[in-house]
Amino acid sequence: MRYHIETERLILRELRDSDLKDWFEMDSDPEVHRYLGNQPVNDIEQIEGAFQSIRQQYESNGIGRWATIEKSSGKFIGWSGLKLVREVENNHIDYYDVGYRLNPKYWGKGYATESCRAALDFGFTTLNVLEIIGSVHEENKASRSVLEKCGLRFVEQFMWNDVRCDWMKITREEWQMQRTLL
Numbered sequence: 001m002r003y004h005i006e007t008e009r010l011i012l013r014e015l016r017d018s019d020l021k022d023w024f025e026m027d028s029d030p031e032v033h034r035y036l037g038n039q040p041v042n043d044i045e046q047i048e049g050a051f052q053s054i055r056q057q058y059e060s061n062g063i064g065r066w067a068t069i070e071k072s073s074g075k076f077i078g079w080s081g082l083k084l085v086r087e088v089e090n091n092h093i094d095y096y097d098v099g100y101r102l103n104p105k106y107w108g109k110g111y112a113t114e115s116c117r118a119a120l121d122f123g124f125t126t127l128n129v130l131e132i133i134g135s136v137h138e139e140n141k142a143s144r145s146v147l148e149k150c151g152l153r154f155v156e157q158f159m160w161n162d163v164r165c166d167w168m169k170i171t172r173e174e175w176q177m178q179r180t181l182l
Contacts, residue, residue, distance in 0.1 A: 003058075003066060007118050010111060011069040012081060015055050019067045022076035023047060026103040035137035037161045057083065063127065065099065068115050070106065078102035080115035082123050082132070089135070090158040090167050096123055096132045100146070112143070116150045124172045134168045135160070144168075151178045 005012040024044045026032055033040050041047050057064030066081040080100035087093065098119050100112045116134075123129045134147040138157065144166060152168040159165070170178075 005066070005118050005122060006071070007114050009071050010114055010118070011071055012066040012115060012118055013069065014058055015051065015065070015067045015079070019076045020044065020048070020051055022103070023051060023079070026078055026101065029104055031104050032101065035140040035143070037137075037163050054079070054083075061086070063096075066115075066119075068100070068102065068111065070111070077106040077111060080112070081119045082127070085133075089160065090156075090165075092133070096127070096129050098123070098132050098134050098147075098150075098152075100143075107142070112146045113149050116146055120150055120170065120175055124175050129172065131169050131171045135165050136168065138164045138166055151175060 003012065003014050021044070024041065024047055027041045027047055030040045054064045061084040063082050063084055065079040065083055067076055068078045068080045069075065070077050078101050080102075081098070083097045083099060085093070085095050085097050098116055100115055102112060120132060123132050132152075134152045135158075136143045136147060147168050150170070151174060152170045153174075155167045155169055157164055158167050
């Protein structure tokens with residue numbers, strides 16, 4: 001299945017080999033990793049495995065994170081979208097997670113919120129999922145704000161790799177009610 005989703009200012013599509021260089025630029029920035037519990041990458045080989053893993057998720061799971069492209073410039077600004085999580089996290093398994101990671105040059109422009117809303121719409125209308133989860137480092141206020149603007153609500157805190165995180169979710173019914181209010 002090929003993905004090409006357009007929002008007002010973004011194109012969300014499958015990752016391409018040509019995106020790897022821009023992803024490296026994003027992931028080599030220390031600010032990007034501030035709340036991720038890992039270090040910025042130093043060479044492109046460090047991200048090639050993750051890059052190919054996401055591309056494999058399209059085949060294995062029917063979904064994976066998308067390249068996030070700014071329409072006005074045609075530039076890769078990060079990744080966003082849904083992921084089917086197959087490993088245990090916070091005592092859950094086989095759930096859909098919404099996420100986003102953008103190059104800091106594009107922070108504060110509403111792109112994370114715009115891509116998150118598009119991912120939720122895709123998940124609930126195209127994939128027909130019952131609920132979507134978002135998890136965020138407890139100190140990452142900006143990311144939590146994105147999830148809240150998109151209708152996810154706090155459920156509980158949990159520990160992930162020795163980091164306290166917030167577990168948030170939205171059900172299809174909550175999402176449908178939210179859409180009728182807009």
